[in-house]
Amino acid sequence: LGNSYTKVFEISMRERVLERLQLEKDLRQAVAIAQDPQNQDPQNQENQEFLIYYQPIVSLKNMRIVGLEALIRWRHPQRGLISPTYFIPLAEETGLIIPIGDWIMRNACYQLKSWHQRFTNAKDITISVNLSPKQLAQDDVLDKCLNTLQEIELEPQYLKIELTESSIMENPNFAVSVLRKMQQAGINIYIDDFGTGYSSLAYLHKFPFDGLKIDRSFVNNIHADNNGTEILQAIISLAQSVNAHIVAEGIESLAQLNYLQDLLQEGDGQGFFLFRPLDLKGIEAILQTSM
Numbered sequence: 001l002g003n004s005y006t007k008v009f010e011i012s013m014r015e016r017v018l019e020r021l022q023l024e025k026d027l028r029q030a031v032a033i034a035q036d037p038q039n040q041d042p043q044n045q046e047n048q049e050f051l052i053y054y055q056p057i058v059s060l061k062n063m064r065i066v067g068l069e070a071l072i073r074w075r076h077p078q079r080g081l082i083s084p085t086y087f088i089p090l091a092e093e094t095g096l097i098i099p100i101g102d103w104i105m106r107n108a109c110y111q112l113k114s115w116h117q118r119f120t121n122a123k124d125i126t127i128s129v130n131l132s133p134k135q136l137a138q139d140d141v142l143d144k145c146l147n148t149l150q151e152i153e154l155e156p157q158y159l160k161i162e163l164t165e166s167s168i169m170e171n172p173n174f175a176v177s178v179l180r181k182m183q184q185a186g187i188n189i190y191i192d193d194f195g196t197g198y199s200s201l202a203y204l205h206k207f208p209f210d211g212l213k214i215d216r217s218f219v220n221n222i223h224a225d226n227n228g229t230e231i232l233q234a235i236i237s238l239a240q241s242v243n244a245h246i247v248a249e250g251i252e253s254l255a256q257l258n259y260l261q262d263l264l265q266e267g268d269g270q271g272f273f274l275f276r277p278l279d280l281k282g283i284e285a286i287l288q289t290s291m
């Protein structure tokens, strides 16, 4: 019995290793396409395997779209659309997140600039870009951001960088100095998935940041009877006490929206109940009309 069990285990291990190797090879190919000098026109994305979905962020006060979060997808030639939760960890481990992150930054900023120019209602909206721990650790992370903004002629105040507490905590001294310089340049810093990191309270006052995105697990706990919201309320008071802007993630129901609207005088929301992440066509249809 022990033997056959071991054998099954070995086969599945081997399969997993092979699958990972194949995925890594495919990811390198996708990056090569993104880096190909022939594919650098942001207006022509037909050859790209990466694409960006955009999820609106809405003011809870007046329900207007105030920004968009750029969320990467991978259009795998055989497997179809792959979620970032599946390939971003591999991209992190292999370092491929650096060229992928550069690609996202440039293309998302380019799109925002083009929407500012084309849609009169969208002139003030911002773009939120997720930055992974590896990216934050690069010496040239700030220069790259600023060069991209300059190339695209996008004012820094339209760019919001999202990072998690744990990515700051990997090298807090370096991260804090980079984030401070980003802020000085006019870029806004948001802490993503706030409340899920272990370090929240002890380090919060040391981080340079403009806003907190409350993790969706806390918003999920809002039920019709208003039970289970103690931690959410504590996080909101905490954010307010340090003058941080608040974005509530993962709003999935009207009850959750109403609850947050009552609790937050200022503040934004994001979630499937408001808008799902949308592809280019989908988001342009919305920016064009219902703002």
Ligand code: C2E
Pocket: 055, 070, 071, 072, 083, 084, 085, 088, 101, 104, 130, 131, 132, 162, 192, 193, 216, 249, 250, 251, 252, 270, 271, 272, 273, 277
């Ligand atoms: P995140 O930055 O916290 O992004 C929010 C995620 O929550 C998105 O998942 C979004 O689709 C999902 N979401 C939004 N509203 C709701 C809701 O109401 N309910 C539920 N259940 N989910 C909701 P997505 O697009 O799969 O991205 C997952 C994560 O992958 C992101 O979490 C982020 O950490 C990472 N990611 C995505 N794009 C990038 C990128 O360009 N660079 C890096 N470094 N990471 C990225």
Ligand code: MG
Pocket: 069, 130, 162, 192
């Ligand atoms: Mg995010």
Ligand code: MG
Pocket: 192, 193, 213, 215, 249
């Ligand atoms: Mg988040």
Ligand code: MG
Pocket: 193
């Ligand atoms: Mg997340």
